[in-house]
Amino acid sequence: MSEDHQEGLPKAYEPAEVEARWYRRWEEAGCFRAEATSSKPPYCIILPPPNVTGSLHIGHALTATLEDILVRWHRMRGFNTLWQPGVDHAGIATQMVVEREVKRTEGKSRHDLGRDEFVRRIWDWKERYGARIQEKHEHLGASLDWSRSRFTMDPGSSAAVLEVFVRLHEEGLLYRANRLINWCPDCHTALSDLEVDHEERQGSIWEIRYPVKGQDRFLTVATTRPETMLGDTAVAVHPDDARYQDLIGKTVILPLLGREIPVIADATLVDPEFGTGVVKVTPAHDFNDYQTGLRHRLPMISILDEAARTNEAAGPYAGLDRFEARTKVLADLEARGLLVSEKPHTLSIGLCQRSGTIVEPRLSPQWFVKIEPLARPAIEAVEQGRTKILPETWTATYFHWMRNIQDWCVSRQLWWGHQIPAWYCEACTPRTPSGALDLEKATPIVARTRPERCPSCKGSALVQDPDVLDTWFSSGLWPFSTLGWPERTPELKTFYPTSVLETGHDILFFWVARMMMLGIHFMGDVPFRTVYLHAMVRDEKGEKMSKVKGNVVDPLDVIHGQKASELPPSLRNKFPEGMPAFGADALRYTLAALAAQGRDIKLSLDRVNGYKAFTNKLWNASRFLLLYLGDFRPGGRQLQQASLTLADRWILSRTERVTREANDALGRFEFAEAASALYQFTWHAFCDWYIELAKPALQGADSERGDTTRAVLIHVLDRVLRLLHPFIPFITEEIWHRLPGVPEDAFLMLSQYPEAGPEDPVAEAEMEPVIAVIDGIRNIRGESNLPPLQRIRAVVQTDDAALRAALERHRGYVEPLAGLSELTLQPTGAPPPSSGSWVGQGVSVYVPLAGLLDLDEERARLRKEIARVEADLAALRRKLDNPSFVARAPADVVEKDRARVAELEARRAKLLDNLSRI
RNA sequence: GGGCGUAUAGCUCAGCGGUAGAGCACUGCCUUCACACGGCAGGGGUCGCAGGUUCAAACCCUGCUGCGCCCACCA
Numbered sequence: 001m002s003e004d005h006q007e008g009l010p011k012a013y014e015p016a017e018v019e020a021r022w023y024r025r026w027e028e029a030g031c032f033r034a035e036a037t038s039s040k041p042p043y044c045i046i047l048p049p050p051n052v053t054g055s056l057h058i059g060h061a062l063t064a065t066l067e068d069i070l071v072r073w074h075r076m077r078g079f080n081t082l083w084q085p086g087v088d089h090a091g092i093a094t095q096m097v098v099e100r101e102v103k104r105t106e107g108k109s110r111h112d113l114g115r116d117e118f119v120r121r122i123w124d125w126k127e128r129y130g131a132r133i134q135e136k137h138e139h140l141g142a143s144l145d146w147s148r149s150r151f152t153m154d155p156g157s158s159a160a161v162l163e164v165f166v167r168l169h170e171e172g173l174l175y176r177a178n179r180l181i182n183w184c185p186d187c188h189t190a191l192s193d194l195e196v197d198h199e200e201r202q203g204s205i206w207e208i209r210y211p212v213k214g215q216d217r218f219l220t221v222a223t224t225r226p227e228t229m230l231g232d233t234a235v236a237v238h239p240d241d242a243r244y245q246d247l248i249g250k251t252v253i254l255p256l257l258g259r260e261i262p263v264i265a266d267a268t269l270v271d272p273e274f275g276t277g278v279v280k281v282t283p284a285h286d287f288n289d290y291q292t293g294l295r296h297r298l299p300m301i302s303i304l305d306e307a308a309r310t311n312e313a314a315g316p317y318a319g320l321d322r323f324e325a326r327t328k329v330l331a332d333l334e335a336r337g338l339l340v341s342e343k344p345h346t347l348s349i350g351l352c353q354r355s356g357t358i359v360e361p362r363l364s365p366q367w368f369v370k371i372e373p374l375a376r377p378a379i380e381a382v383e384q385g386r387t388k389i390l391p392e393t394w395t396a397t398y399f400h401w402m403r404n405i406q407d408w409c410v411s412r413q414l415w416w417g418h419q420i421p422a423w424y425c426e427a428c429t430p431r432t433p434s435g436a437l438d439l440e441k442a443t444p445i446v447a448r449t450r451p452e453r454c455p456s457c458k459g460s461a462l463v464q465d466p467d468v469l470d471t472w473f474s475s476g477l478w479p480f481s482t483l484g485w486p487e488r489t490p491e492l493k494t495f496y497p498t499s500v501l502e503t504g505h506d507i508l509f510f511w512v513a514r515m516m517m518l519g520i521h522f523m524g525d526v527p528f529r530t531v532y533l534h535a536m537v538r539d540e541k542g543e544k545m546s547k548v549k550g551n552v553v554d555p556l557d558v559i560h561g562q563k564a565s566e567l568p569p570s571l572r573n574k575f576p577e578g579m580p581a582f583g584a585d586a587l588r589y590t591l592a593a594l595a596a597q598g599r600d601i602k603l604s605l606d607r608v609n610g611y612k613a614f615t616n617k618l619w620n621a622s623r624f625l626l627l628y629l630g631d632f633r634p635g636g637r638q639l640q641q642a643s644l645t646l647a648d649r650w651i652l653s654r655t656e657r658v659t660r661e662a663n664d665a666l667g668r669f670e671f672a673e674a675a676s677a678l679y680q681f682t683w684h685a686f687c688d689w690y691i692e693l694a695k696p697a698l699q700g701a702d703s704e705r706g707d708t709t710r711a712v713l714i715h716v717l718d719r720v721l722r723l724l725h726p727f728i729p730f731i732t733e734e735i736w737h738r739l740p741g742v743p744e745d746a747f748l749m750l751s752q753y754p755e756a757g758p759e760d761p762v763a764e765a766e767m768e769p770v771i772a773v774i775d776g777i778r779n780i781r782g783e784s785n786l787p788p789l790q791r792i793r794a795v796v797q798t799d800d801a802a803l804r805a806a807l808e809r810h811r812g813y814v815e816p817l818a819g820l821s822e823l824t825l826q827p828t829g830a831p832p833p834s835s836g837s838w839v840g841q842g843v844s845v846y847v848p849l850a851g852l853l854d855l856d857e858e859r860a861r862l863r864k865e866i867a868r869v870e871a872d873l874a875a876l877r878r879k880l881d882n883p884s885f886v887a888r889a890p891a892d893v894v895e896k897d898r899a900r901v902a903e904l905e906a907r908r909a910k911l912l913d914n915l916s917r918i
Numbered sequence: 919g920g921g922c923g924u925a926u927a928g929c930u931c932a933g934c935g936g937u938a939g940a941g942c943a944c945u946g947c948c949u950u951c952a953c954a955c956g957g958c959a960g961g962g963g964u965c966g967c968a969g970g971u972u973c974a975a976a977c978c979c980u981g982c983u984g985c986g987c988c989c990a991c992c993a
Contacts, residue, residue, distance in 0.1 A: 012955070198990090205993080222993055236993095271992065279993050288991045348990090393922070397988070400921075404989085505988090536987085593941085596932070599923080600986075604930040606942050613955040614941095624952030672932070676940070691952085775959095782959025785947050819950095819958095872937070885973040893936055893974085900937070 009626065009738070013619035015583025016560065019730045023138050026733075031749055032143045034082035036490040043079035044495040045071055046479050046528075047144060048503045048511070049152065051090035052126055053097045056136035058537045058603060059504060061555035064142045065591045066534060066671060067502050071143055072726035073666055074499075076753035082495050083143060084482050086150035087130055091417040091471040092187060092354050098122045098416075115415050122416050126151075139559055141584050141729045143749065150482045152474040153418065160481035161418045161474050162448055164522060169446040173370045174410075176422075178440055180283075180290040181409050183362035184352035185308035185322075189413040190366050192470060193406060194510055196350040196359050205345035206330065207276065209338045210235055213251040213260060219244070220340055222275035224347050225285075226333070227326040229254065230314045231303040232261055234281040236292060238272040239265035255338050256329065257315050264296050284363045300363055306413075308360050322360070365440045367411040367420060367467070374517035375402045381516065387526045390669055394505060394533050401509050408514075410470045417468030422446045425454035426461035437463070476514035479527035501528040504536060532669050535600045537591075553603055559584045574605065585728035586612035592727055593675040614679060615731050618724070621687045622735045625713050628698045633741050634711035643708045645697075646770075646810060649763035651690040651712065654681060655719050660756035662723050675727060682720050689771070690716070693813055714739065722754050769803050769843065770810050776838035776845040777818035783861060784836055784853055791821035795835075795846040797828045803843065837862075837914040839907050844914075855918055862915045866908060873904045 026032065034044075045067050050060055067083060075081040098121055099110050110118040130151070137144060150157060168174035182191040206226050209218035219235055235252050237244040248265045269292045270279050283293025283300040293300055303314045308322045317325050333339040350359040379402050381387050382395060389395045411420060422444035429442040444465060445451055453460045474481070479501075483492040497519075501512060512531055519527030552568055561581035564572050571579060582605075589611040594601045644652070658681040665674035690713075697709040718739060725732040725748050736748040777794050786792065798804055804825050807814065811823050833848040836858060876897055879885055886894055 009952095011953075013953095224993070269991090269993080274992065276993095281993095286991080286993085288993075291991085397922070400989075508988095538986090594931070599931090602930065604942085607930055609955080610930095610941050613953095616955045617953065620953035620956085622952085627952070676932070680940080687953090688957085692957095778958060779960090782947070785959090787950095788948055788958065789950060876937080879974075882973065888973045889936080896936085 009619075009623045011620075011623075013583075013616045013731060015585060015615070015730065016581060018734045019139070019141070019559075019584050022730050022733050023141065026143065026747065026749060027138075027146070029745075029747065031747055032083070032145045033147060034145050034495075035080050037494055038080035040078055040080040042082070042494050042499070043071070043074040044082045044084065044498040045500050045502060046084045046482060046498055047086065048507070049086040049088040049150075049475060049478065050133045051093055052087050052130050052133075052151075053090060053094045054133065056133060056555060058553050058555050060136075061140055061587065062534055062537055062591050062595065062601065063503065064137055064140045065588045066532075066595060067500075068140070068142050068588075068729070069592060069666070069671060069726040070500060070502070072729060072749060073753060075143070075749065076722070076725065076751060078752070080494070082145055082148070082491075084148060084150070085134070085137070085144040085146060086152070086478065086482055087133060088471060088475055089126075089151065089153045089417065091412060091414050091468060092189065094122060094125075095414050095416040096187070096354060098125050101125070110415065119415055136556060139556060139584060141588065143729075148482070152471070152478075156484065157474055157477070157481045158418060160477045160485055161469065162421055163486045164473075164477055164518065165421055165469070166446055166448050167522075168369060173373060174367065174446075175370065176365060176367050176444055178363060178365045179368070179409075180287060180361050180363050181366055182350060182359045183306070183308075183364065184355055184357055185304075185306065185360055186355040186357035187352060187414075188306050190362075190364065190409055190411060191352060191359065192409050192472075195353045197353050198348045199351055200346055201349050203345055203347045203349075204342050205275075205347075206342050207340035208255065208280075208333055209340060210252040210255060210280070212247060212263075213253055215250075217247075218338075219247065219252055219263065219278045220276045221278045221280040223280055224345060225326070227310075227317075227322055227329050228282040228285045228303070229280055229329065230257060230310065230317055230325070231282045231284050231301040232259075232280045233283060233293065233298045233301055234261050234264045234296065236264050236266045236269050236279045236281050237277060238270040239267050241270075241272045241277050243277065255336065256317075256332055264292075264298075266292055266295065268292070268295075285361050287361055290361070290363075302363050304360060304362065306362075366409050367422075367469075369408040369410055371405050371408050371517070374521055375405050377520045378402060378513065378516040381520060381526045387516065387528060387531060389531045389533070391533065394508060394531075398508060398513065402513060408470075410473050411465075411467040412470055413466075414468050417471065418474060420465040420467050420469060421448065422465040423451055423462040424465070425457060425459055426463060427457045427459035428454060439465075472510055472514055475511055476518045477522075479515055479519055480523050485522070496523060496527070497525050498528045500530045500532055502532045502534065505533040506536065508533060534595060537601045537603055553605075555587060558582050558587045558605070558608060571605075579605075582608045582612045583615060583730075585615050585731050589614065589675060589679075589727055592671040593679075594672065596670075596672040614683065615728060617683055617687060618720075618728075618731060619735070621682075621691060622717060622738070624691070625717055626738055629710055629714060629740055631740050632707070632710045632714070634707075634714055639708075639711055639715060643704070644712070645705075645708075646763060646767055646806075647690060647693040647813060648708065648712045649760050650767040651686065651716055653760035653763050654685050655716050656757050656759045657681075658685075659719065659723060659754045660759075663753075663756060666726075678720075678724055678727070682724070686716055686720060692817055696812060696816055719754055721748060722751060725749060726753075766806055769841075770806060770813055772840050773807060773843060773845060774814055774817050776840050776843070777814070777820070777847060779838050780836040780845065780847045780849075781819065783858075784847075784849055786849075786852065788819055791819060792847050792849075793822040793824070794818065794820050795824045795826060795833060795848075796843060797826045797830065797832060797846070798843045799828045800842050832914070832917070834917055837911075839865075839910045839914070841903060842906075844910055859915060859918055862911055862918075866911045866915070869904050869908045869911065873901065873908065876901050876904070 047067065048063060071081055071083045102108055102121060134146060165174065182193065182196050184191055203224055205222055205224050207220050207222050208226065209220050211218055221235060232254055237248065247263045250263050251260045252263060254261050269288055270277065281289045281292050281298065283289045283298050284302040301313050303310055304322060305311050310317050310320045310325045312318050317328060320328065330339065352359050379399060382389060382398060389398060424437060424439065424442045424444060426437065430438045432438045445455065451462060454462060479498050480492060480496055483489060483495055485492055515527045557579055559582065562579045564576055564578045567575060567579060586608050590608045658677055661677040662674045665677065694709045694713060697705050700706060721732040721736045729749060733748045736742060773796055796807060807825055814820065815823055832846045835846040835848040836853055838845040880897060880901065
């Protein structure tokens with residue numbers, strides 16, 4: 001063939017240039033755009049909005065890959081498909097990043113800049129870096145409709161947040177209260193329960209004596225946080241505890257401060273078996289004690305300020321860091337002989353998800369969403385199957401959390417976020433001793449816009465609540481706020497409820513549950529029909545990826561390659577010369593192939609490399625076919641049954657089968673199964689067998705035969721490209737455009753996804769034994785280490801006349817593929833040549849190998865084969881000798897085993913016969 | 919303290935009631951005119967351990983062990 005035909009098709013697939021080119025062309029041609037209204041059925045996935053500060057890690061790559069597969073698959077199947085992109089403002093995370101940045105570059109704190117200026121800096125920062133996430137998704141091939149990209153703090157989303165806040169307040173589902181909440185002393189803000197991570201740490205437990213007033217006795221309490229005693233307002237015992245009956249209702253003297261506090265009886269707080277059976281009660285600094293305080297109407301004394309330093313309530317201990325206060329309290333107790341003991345103790349402590357600081361329970365005025373009335377319909381929706389959660393095992397987790405849900409603290413003492421639409425009247429709000437507005441005692445006015453004047457005193461001096469909303473408040477509205485709500489847009493009508501919500505299981509509560517609750521409440525219907533929760537991606541050892549461990553794999557490094565010096569340590573060991581560029585398609589295929597349900601993914605770069613080889617295989621197979629296709633255009637008649645050979649019918653049948661398998665698997669979200677079926681078919685059925693079988697016809701003189709073969713090849717290749725496109729969009733689009741007759745302005749990504757037609761079991765059944773005989777000859781050849789170019793003679797014996805006829809008809813397949821100079825067909829019983837032999841089902845193959853065969857090795861091989869057959873036979877006979885098996889197993893199973901015994905016996909006899917001839 | 923997941927070939931993983939599979943790695947032959955990121959052939963597993971159910975168990979049940987995760991206020 002001339003070099004001309006190969007021009008533009010390099011020998012090895014080079015992803016870099018192809019990927020960049022196609023993404024641009026798709027984008028420019030508007031291939032990703034959804035229509036607001038359409039006669040086509042809608043399909044919509046909302047991309048979980050990445051953090052504006054975030055880099056794109058491998059978890060995002062998994063999300064993008066799986067969603068892009070679903071989206072491209074549906075787009076090709078004729079759905080009006082919207083994949084909605086967006087970015088999350090990520091309140092606390094972003095504020096911290098920019099705060100650090102300002103500190104580093106200008107040496108200033110956010111307080112130095114002031115709120116307005118600091119927030120302006122964050123917006124600048126967002127303008128500068130917010131587009132990075134989009135670019136990174138482009139490298140992955142994600143077909144998101146960027147023309148609709150949204151931000152959680154853009155005007156539309158902010159309008160939705162405002163509307164939801166005001167309406168929840170009007171409905172009595174949102175209220176302000178002074179409650180004990182989780183507080184981060186480092187971020188100076190309240191946190192929801194979900195934003196606190198728990199960690200087991202080694203600490204101590206101390207026993208402290210509290211003197212009973214007017215008696216020469218003590219009550220000994222146990223505590224892991226002795227400094228909180230400064231805020232104690234009671235000591236509790238169990239009501240039935242005989243040891244302390246007489247002390248209930250008496251008074252003890254709080255050591256160090258000398259305050260008098262009551263001894264109360266409480267069966268909920270106190271376990272008489274634990275420790276001394278006496279518990280100190282600090283309602284302002286412990287969640288259990290807080291509940292106890294409410295039950296007994298105890299005073300609540302806050303001893304820590306927003307930085308967790310002791311305040312004036314701590315008396316002589318005021319002005320200390322909480323841990324300094326602990327040391328000093330312990331030393332003073334020791335000095336007064338009130339410290340009984342210190343013992344090592346394992347305790348679970350709460351850490352701020354963002355800063356890692358130990359969280360402090362703190363009493364403060366916050367906004368809460370009353371959650372139970374929202375949770376109930378969200379539970380029912382899943383119970384009734386209106387939303388399906390996959391893998392199903394997560395349903396139980398969802399129910400458990402939803403049924404035990406607590407009111408949601410939605411206010412944050414941050415500057416970056418949606419400022420709460422509530423105002424306070426300067427005239428009617430009480431003042432603190434320092435003269436500031438006492439917001440704890442204030443009555444908020446919730447309104448869509450700043451009120452003109454105070455409804456009570458008619459005064460016009462109103463200040464807005466300084467707090468902002470939890471980031472998850474706005475993302476909880478995402479499925480409808482991105483579609484235009486509260487406006488009644490055509491998009492909302494077309495795409496809500498969305499089709500699938502695909503995300504990691506780590507944000508089931510943070511995000512999915514809240515979208516369910518808010519979506520049902522405000523839209524009157526579930527936000528998505530199916531929730532598909534994918535696994536977490538870990539490194540090759542199964543460890544969570546983290547910067548600290550140095551095992552973070554950057555998807556862009558995998559796609560484009562990276563110098564060794566830029567790689568994290570674990571990868572530097574693996575790739576001392578630097579990491580090669582695997583390409584986006586290879587990464588996507590790996591992620592899809594590993595995305596089996598209900599299992600975490602360990603990213604194996606060896607597998608990425610394997611799928612890179614797959615893209616290269618597809619590339620070269622196509623290159624070869626294009627060489628022989630030239631400008632050939634299939635006419636209708638070539639694919640008619642009458643012109644087809646057995647091999648043609650066989651590959652066409654297999655093509656229908658894999659089409660069915662791919663569609664079925666994707667319908668069940670079985671990405672791995674679809675990927676595996678397509679891989680096996682493309683490489684091992686199409687490339688290894690059919691293309692090899694087709695070569696003689698392509699190179700032969702029979703032009704009609706050649707044309708039919710070309711028509712089949714082009715048909716199957718076109719199918720393969722369409723089937724694989726959702727998984728590996730770049731290379732398939734590139735190859736497809738080189739097929740003869742594909743218009744310049746067409747796109748594979750907008751073409752039709754194949755639907756399976758009828759299979760041809762007759763052709764498959766006839767082809768199988770032919771393949772088996774070729775395998776048999778190759779086996780003898782391989783075992784004898786014969787070079788492929790050395791032509792050999794083969795004798796095939798079988799009593800199956802139909803098979804002999806088939807082999808006679810198809811010697812054109814057998815001879816070239818097995819490298820034969822001559823194929824002889826005989827009935828069994830004709831004296832076989834002394835030779836290498838292979839025994840199949842009803843067939844024996846002999847290859848005369850005078851002088852080429854190591855007889856000892858051949859004998860050893862046959863003996864091993866016989867041993868294997870005999871082992872199988874023994875197991876089967878044991879089974880069939882068992883009367884209850886024969887009696888109870890289904891007849892077809894027994895029949896199958898009997899047939900197998902017969903076949904194995906025949907094979908054994910044949911093998912022994914062959915052994916005797918050597 | 920509850921709950922969930924997982925344990926299959928050296929590695930990464932499918933299979934989840936009727937003869938143990940894939941990819942990579944490994945061994946041998948082959949630089950044959952699509953592809954050495956290749957072709958052909960081959961070796962390798964008592965399916966974590968112990969019981970049970972069943973004619974039959976990698977697959978279902980129970981217990982144990984290892985690994986991982988989630989939830990929970992035990993001072």
